[in-house]
Every structure is written in structure tokens, then in C-alpha cells.
Amino acid sequence: MKFAGGIPQHPVDTTDKSFEALGLGKTIVDAISRVGFEHPTPIQAAVIPLALTGRDVVGLAQTGSGKTAAFVLPIAERLTHGKGVRALILAPTREIAMQTKAFLDLFGSEHRLSTACLIGGVRMTPQTEALHKTPDVIVATPGRLLDHVNRGHVKLDAIEVLVLDEADHMLDLGFLPQVRDILRRLPRERQTMMFSATMPDTIEMIASEFMRTPEQIDITPQGGAAEGISHRVYVVKLEDKRKALLELLREELGSTLVFARRKVDADWLFHVLEREGHPVTRIHSDLSQVRRVKALQTFREGEHRILVATDIAGRGIDVPGIQHVINFDIPENADDYVHRAGRTARGRAKGIVSTIATWQDLGMVRQIEEVLGEKVPRCTVGGVEPWEELEKRPSRTRRRL
Numbered sequence: 001m002k003f004a005g006g007i008p009q010h011p012v013d014t015t016d017k018s019f020e021a022l023g024l025g026k027t028i029v030d031a032i033s034r035v036g037f038e039h040p041t042p043i044q045a046a047v048i049p050l051a052l053t054g055r056d057v058v059g060l061a062q063t064g065s066g067k068t069a070a071f072v073l074p075i076a077e078r079l080t081h082g083k084g085v086r087a088l089i090l091a092p093t094r095e096i097a098m099q100t101k102a103f104l105d106l107f108g109s110e111h112r113l114s115t116a117c118l119i120g121g122v123r124m125t126p127q128t129e130a131l132h133k134t135p136d137v138i139v140a141t142p143g144r145l146l147d148h149v150n151r152g153h154v155k156l157d158a159i160e161v162l163v164l165d166e167a168d169h170m171l172d173l174g175f176l177p178q179v180r181d182i183l184r185r186l187p188r189e190r191q192t193m194m195f196s197a198t199m200p201d202t203i204e205m206i207a208s209e210f211m212r213t214p215e216q217i218d219i220t221p222q223g224g225a226a227e228g229i230s231h232r233v234y235v236v237k238l239e240d241k242r243k244a245l246l247e248l249l250r251e252e253l254g255s256t257l258v259f260a261r262r263k264v265d266a267d268w269l270f271h272v273l274e275r276e277g278h279p280v281t282r283i284h285s286d287l288s289q290v291r292r293v294k295a296l297q298t299f300r301e302g303e304h305r306i307l308v309a310t311d312i313a314g315r316g317i318d319v320p321g322i323q324h325v326i327n328f329d330i331p332e333n334a335d336d337y338v339h340r341a342g343r344t345a346r347g348r349a350k351g352i353v354s355t356i357a358t359w360q361d362l363g364m365v366r367q368i369e370e371v372l373g374e375k376v377p378r379c380t381v382g383g384v385e386p387w388e389e390l391e392k393r394p395s396r397t398r399r400r401l
Helices: 027-033 041-053 068-079 093-106 125-132 142-150 165-174 177-183 201-211 238-251 263-275 289-300 334-341 357-370
Strands: 002-003 005-010 057-060 087-090 115-118 139-140 161-164 191-196 215-218 229-235 258-259 279-283 304-309 324-327 349-357
Touching: 027 068, 027 093, 041 057, 041 068, 041 093, 041 215, 057 068, 068 093, 068 161, 068 191, 087 142, 087 177, 087 201, 093 139, 093 289, 115 125, 115 142, 115 177, 115 215, 125 142, 139 142, 142 177, 165 177, 165 191, 165 334, 177 201, 229 357, 238 263, 238 324, 238 349, 263 279, 263 304, 279 289, 289 304, 324 334, 334 349, 334 357, 349 357
Parallel strands: 057 191, 057 215, 087 139, 087 161, 115 139, 161 191, 229 349, 258 304, 258 324, 279 304, 324 349
Antiparallel strands: 002 005
């Protein structure tokens, strides 16, 4: 694994095209080469030429496909320093916003672009000071951006380019009212690019209401999940979930991301694993930004093998090298399962997704199987008795796992 300019790099499928052929200038291409990017990914190859013309774009792609560079590179190419705030990038979480700023700092340096990052969980004063210097680009979470707008720290009346990143996740987190408020404050004549892993009705509504005949680019894999993932389900009694998790962690010793549904559950699991002697850290929205950044850093660098997380880490967090994703709590919908699973098997790597389920979760398991387009194998773990799952079959009605 390599890092350049704060940008983690991992194997990603690329095209045979060159970045020059996409219409990017020499200074940007030189910056790309210094980072180590040789050829564009499919989403980059499809989006960058359109973005450079000013077209509105809806890009459907999984996290890890290279979509951040797909919108950052055209912004870095088209904008020059000193004409006010002209680009706005909205992100659902602090971590995604900070990662995007790292891209802008790196690729925007050739045009001396300055970027202000407006996120919650940290003091407003440094952000206000950054706004007073009139940055060229703002990367923000919706709530914190509106705080600054309502206090008169920044105006959005000169925005030329708007990016909605991880749009489906942004709406899942309840940001639709804030997003609509922000969009109504922007000039009607602008370029809008929206990136999402799925295309729910709300995304289509935003595209219809706030975009101008956008070009849709869809490179999501058929079946809804990345290749290279081995999916497994462990159906156990409710009281055996904890034991099943501990056994799985003993069987698979690689870098592991464990998902809990609620913050209180994540805290409980963290303390359970810590008492068992596991090198574990945690991340959820109640932790300060400093602690969240530290948790991701120690997990990324291998100081902690296990990261316990809520769905705040389910989308957009770029932590290469995760070998095992464990759903201690099954997600609330199949799309969230796909996003959780997308934390492993990045690019050409392989990975495992294990779901610890009870009989009450079997309905959701079947919904997940419909999205995956295949039945997920029922597996057992040492020392934990499996639950007998009843299935409607022509030849038999009962199968022991």
C-alpha cells in the first residue's frame, strides 16, 4: 500500500487510456504522474471528458472506483486562483470531506487553488478564518456549511461547479432538507455533478429538479456487489452472537472491520474485544473528530487490527487492505450491505464478508441475496451451535446448517 499527498493508493482496475487523452493539461497530468496514477479508472475515463465541457453528470460507481479524482481533476483543470468561491463539494461525512480536500490540495496546487474544509465536530474559528481568505473551493458537510452561510461567513452566489458526493448516503443520513436549502441558494447557471452508489427515487428527484439534462454514467457491477468477495452467513441464537464474533476473529486474522448498528453497540463491542486482548479501535459519530481521525489512522497503519464501526464508516472511507468485514448486526437494508461489503476486496484484492444473523434477520438475508443474485452460503463457526433454518423446498422443508 502506498500513500501520496495524504491519498491512500491501492490496486484499482484501470482502462488503457491516458490522462492526456481525456483532455487534461500538462501541469495536471504531471501532478497525476507524480502521485503514481498511470491510467484512468473506468469512472474517470467516462466522467472527466464530460466534466471538462461543463456538462451535468450523474456518476454511479462504488467506493474505491476512483470517483473522487473523476471530479477533482476537472475542477483543478478548469479553475484558477483568485476569483472567489466558485466550486462547492458536499460530502456526507467529515472523513470523506477531509479525503476530498487532500485530493484538491494535491492536484489543485498547479493552479494555486485554495480549499476550505467545513465540517462539524471541530472549532468553527479556523474555518471562519479560512473563509475570510476567500478560498477557490469549499468542501463541506451540509450542516456545517449552512451554519457558516447563516452567520454570514460565506456566500454561495458565485458557484460555478457543484458536486454532490456519496449522494445516496447523504440522503440516508437525513440531509435532504439541508441539501435542498443549499441548492436553492446557488446560481441556476452552474455545472452540477452528482455521484452515488445507488439510484433511489430521491436521487432521481434531485437530478430532475436541480440538474440540466445530466449525462448518466453507470459503472456499478452487475449484481450489486464487487467481485472478489466471499459472502458468508452464520445463523445463530441471539445469545451466541458474541461468541460467534470472537470465534470468527480467531479464525480470520487479517485486518477486520466489524459493523454494529448503534453507537452504544459499537462501544460495547469495543470494550468486549479490548478485554479479550484484541488490538481494537472504534469509530462512530459521537466521537470527536480528533479521535475519529486517530482511529482510522491506527487501523490503516496496522496498529489496530480491528475497527468497530457504525455505518458512518460504511461508505466513502478509503482504508485499503481490509481483508474481512463482519456484520455483527445485519444492516437495515440491502444497499447498506453492499456498501459495507465494499470496504473489502478493493480493486483486484480478495475479501470476506461474514454476517452473524439470528432467525429474525433471515428476511433481510433473503433481500440481500436478491441483490447479490445468489444464495449466500450458510456456514458454521467452531463451538457455536447453528440455528436450524426452515426453507420452503419441493423435496424437503428443513435443512440443518
